[in-house]
Amino acid sequence: MKKEILARLVVLVLVSGMGLSALVFRIGDNSGIVEVHAAMPEKGGWLTDSIEAQVGEPLVLSLVSDDVVHSFALGQSDFEPVDVLPGVPTEITLTFDEPGPYTFYCTRWCGADHWRMRGTITVTGDEPFSKDLPDPPLYLQLGIDIDDPHENHDLVLDEQPSALRGSVLGLTTPSEFLTQAYYRSHSPHQVWDELRKVPSTSELSESQIWDVVAWVWAQNTNSTKLAEGEALYQRDCAACHGVDGDGEGIFGAEEISGDGTPHEAGFDGHTIEAPTSFQDAGQMLTASPALLQGKIIRGGMGTGMPSWGLIYTEEQTWNLVDYLWTFQFQKSQE
Amino acid sequence: MPSRSLYFRDLRILAAGAQSVSGILLAALVMAFAPFPEPFVEPTERTIGVMASSFEFSPAEISVNPGDLVTIELTSADVVHGLYIDGYDMQISADPGQTQTLTFTADKSGTFRLRCSVTCGDLHPFMIGKLHVGSNTLLWRGFGLATLSVFTLLVWMPATFRKRNQDTPDVEI
Numbered sequence: 001m002k003k004e005i006l007a008r009l010v011v012l013v014l015v016s017g018m019g020l021s022a023l024v025f026r027i028g029d030n031s032g033i034v035e036v037h038a039a040m041p042e043k044g045g046w047l048t049d050s051i052e053a054q055v056g057e058p059l060v061l062s063l064v065s066d067d068v069v070h071s072f073a074l075g076q077s078d079f080e081p082v083d084v085l086p087g088v089p090t091e092i093t094l095t096f097d098e099p100g101p102y103t104f105y106c107t108r109w110c111g112a113d114h115w116r117m118r119g120t121i122t123v124t125g126d127e128p129f130s131k132d133l134p135d136p137p138l139y140l141q142l143g144i145d146i147d148d149p150h151e152n153h154d155l156v157l158d159e160q161p162s163a164l165r166g167s168v169l170g171l172t173t174p175s176e177f178l179t180q181a182y183y184r185s186h187s188p189h190q191v192w193d194e195l196r197k198v199p200s201t202s203e204l205s206e207s208q209i210w211d212v213v214a215w216v217w218a219q220n221t222n223s224t225k226l227a228e229g230e231a232l233y234q235r236d237c238a239a240c241h242g243v244d245g246d247g248e249g250i251f252g253a254e255e256i257s258g259d260g261t262p263h264e265a266g267f268d269g270h271t272i273e274a275p276t277s278f279q280d281a282g283q284m285l286t287a288s289p290a291l292l293q294g295k296i297i298r299g300g301m302g303t304g305m306p307s308w309g310l311i312y313t314e315e316q317t318w319n320l321v322d323y324l325w326t327f328q329f330q331k332s333q334e
Numbered sequence: 335m336p337s338r339s340l341y342f343r344d345l346r347i348l349a350a351g352a353q354s355v356s357g358i359l360l361a362a363l364v365m366a367f368a369p370f371p372e373p374f375v376e377p378t379e380r381t382i383g384v385m386a387s388s389f390e391f392s393p394a395e396i397s398v399n400p401g402d403l404v405t406i407e408l409t410s411a412d413v414v415h416g417l418y419i420d421g422y423d424m425q426i427s428a429d430p431g432q433t434q435t436l437t438f439t440a441d442k443s444g445t446f447r448l449r450c451s452v453t454c455g456d457l458h459p460f461m462i463g464k465l466h467v468g469s470n471t472l473l474w475r476g477f478g479l480a481t482l483s484v485f486t487l488l489v490w491m492p493a494t495f496r497k498r499n500q501d502t503p504d505v506e507i
Contacts (some may be wrong), residue, residue, distance in 0.1 A: 040413075068454050069414040069427075086453040109430040125397050239431030250411050250430045 033060045033091070035134040036108065038070040038084045041113040047102075049118070055099050057126030064089045068110050070117070075103035075311040083108065099125040109239055112251055115306040122271035137314075139294030142185055146294040147301070153282040154191065158207060162330040166215030169208060171200060173216065183220040184318075188213045188328070214329040221322040229323025233318060240275040240304070245327035247277030273303040278302040285328060292321045358486055370443070370471045377401030384408050386415035386428065388455050391448060391478075394439035394463035401441045402467075406436045415453030421464055425451045443468035447482065 017119040043066070053059040063072050063191075065086040072092065073081035082090055084106075096102065106117040137144055168183070176182060177191065193215050195201050201209055242249040278284055296317050299307030308317070363489050380402050385392045386409065398404050408428040416427035421442055428434040448463035 065453075069452050109410070110413050134345070234432055235429075237431075239429070243431065243433065250409065 012219075017034035025302040033062050035062045035064070036072075037064055037066050038072070038117070040068065041116040043067065044112065045117045046106075046119040050122065051119065051121045053094070053096060053121055053123045055096055055123055057215070059094045059096070059097070059121070060091060060197050060206045061094065062089045062091050070106045070110050071108040073105055073107045074121075075105060075333070076105035076313050081107045089215065094121070096121075096123040099123050099127060104314070105311055107235060111182070115236075118310075121138075134243050137293060137297050137309075138184055138290040139297075142290055144288070144294060146291055146298065150286045150291070151280075151282050152286045153188065155209060155282045155285055157281055157285075160330045161207070161330065162215035163211070163214040163331070165208075166211035166213070167218075169204070169212065171204075171212060173212065174198060177216055178219055180220060184289045184293075185217065187291070188217065188285040190288070191216060192285075199280050217325055217329055221319075221325075225319045225322050226326065229321070230326075231321040232312070232320050233323050236308070237320075241278060242275075245278035245324070247275045247279075249275060275305070281328060289318070289321045292324060293317050296320060346375065358482065358490065362479060362482055365475055365482065370469065370474070372400075372443075372468055377402045377403070378484035379405070381405045381407060384417065385411055386412065386417065386450065386461075388415075389450070389457040389461040391417070391450075393462040394448075395466065396448075396463070397466040398440045400440055400468040402440045403483040404438055404440050407433050408436065409433045413454050414452050415454050415461070418449045418451035420447040422446065422448070422465075427452045440467045444472045445470040450457065 005189045034048075034051055037049070039045060039047065042269055051059070051061070061072070063082070065084045069086070071081045072083040072090075073079065074094070079094070082092055084090060102121040102123060102312060104119050106114060108114075110117065135141075148195075173195075177195070188210075192209055195209050195212055199324060201212070204212070238249055240249040240251045241247055276283060295305070296312070297307065297309035299305050299309075312320070312321055360445035377399060380398055382393075382396055382398075382404065384396070384406055396404075396406075404428075406416070406417065408426055410428045410430045412430065414427055414429050416425055417436065418425040419438075421444065422438060424436060424438055426434045426436045444467060446465045446467070448465055450458055454461065
């Protein structure tokens with residue numbers, strides 16, 4: 001009889017011990033690690049897409065993909081994007097110095113809706129979020145309506161303006177044309193009109209004035225800025241706008257749904273328009289850098305163009321705008 | 335002295351057997367290692383665009399001549415895809431909008447499997463293709479060796495052993 005009680009006890013300890021040990025080890029393992037799953041946006045995107053953290057306290061994320069290769073990047077920061085691979089958890093540690101909302105996003109193309117794959121990390125601290133808003137972007141300060149059609153399809157140039165040819169003309173361009181503020185707030189076409197009125201250009205042909213415009217544009221950028229702009233363009237823009245800026249990227253309007261029929265409505269019911277061609281002089285030469293910056297920051301509002309305002313720093317946006325002009329003006333040999 | 339004559343006869347049969355065994359071995363070695371008779375084509379440079387989409391390569395079969403300098407431009411149409419070439423042990427991966435290139439000299443002839451090397455969805459394991467360099471030597475060599483072994487098993491061995499059994503009278507010891 002005693003033996004039977006002993007045997008019952010052993011079985012009881014074994015059974016309850018198995019359950020208890022599973023609980024104990026699970027609690028011991030998962031201290032403070034937030035598990036984030038990445039999936040194609042049609043299948044849910046980031047799970048979870050809203051994370052909370054404290055100022056100064058390390059936030060440990062364990063990232064794993066449920067389908068294809070994704071990547072985790074943090075908007076407006078120096079954080080180097082990490083790949084999120086299927087079946088391979090990647091652990092990263094983030095520490096925030098300032099309270100506020102931070103946007104994280106995917107940088108590896110994971111389908112036609114790749115750019116929708118974003119999430120927010122809300123960082124709270126002792127101080128509340130800063131109430132002073134940053135300066136509004138230039139297009140708002142200038143009051144530019146970025147949806148206003150600005151195309152001038154009569155504007156067709158015989159050849160691409162060249163900054164190099166413009167520089168050898170030996171023209172003493174009035175200094176007001178060379179300030180950054182002037183460059184950012186005027187379209188090439190406006191600058192051309194203004195230059196035409198300057199007495200020193202009266203001898204020049206129309207295409208030579210375009211060369212001077214290209215030279216003015218070249219004065220406002222440099223190879224480092226262009227290189228960063230190009231890297232961003234290849235990573236985030238080329239899939240729709242095309243590697244050559246011709247608007248015929250692999251996700252162009254016809255190909256966007258994959259089965260041959262144009263993508264009439266996304267899953268939120270909006271339409272997708274054909275991407276702009278940056279090789280189109282009528283489009284590009286009538287747009288000012290401020291207008292292009294506005295389009296990048298805000299996005300296309302129902303055209304399929306994402307908004308990048310929460311992703312790029314102001315510097316990155318300007319570098320990208322600088323790069324877009326290389327589809328219009330001949331690249332100067334350095 | 336029956337045992338003595340038996341001994342000599344056995345030696346003769348063994349020698350004849352050894353001759354044809356070495357003949358078969360020689361044939362097998364030639365099939366496995368001899369240079370493959372192939373028309374020589376002057377090697378050139380080739381650039382081949384490969385479009386990867388879920389879950390296929392287009393074109394899925396690439397044919398080049400031995401010695402060609404091959405550049406593969408991999409473009410992806412939906413998600414990140416990769417391209418791995420068996421035998422050459424090389425791989426690249428491309429995001430949509432970011433064409434990647436892989437350049438190599440096709441110095442091994444035969445047919446090699448192309449695979450997608452980046453997990454790209456449910457049917458990823460079936461995203462495959464082929465690279466043909468010259469003729470499929472491995473296939474033809476294998477075919478030759480298989481034929482030879484079938485011949486050895488079904489024709490040569492029964493004939494040899496029947497002859498040996500006929501030549502050797504039953505001897506009571």
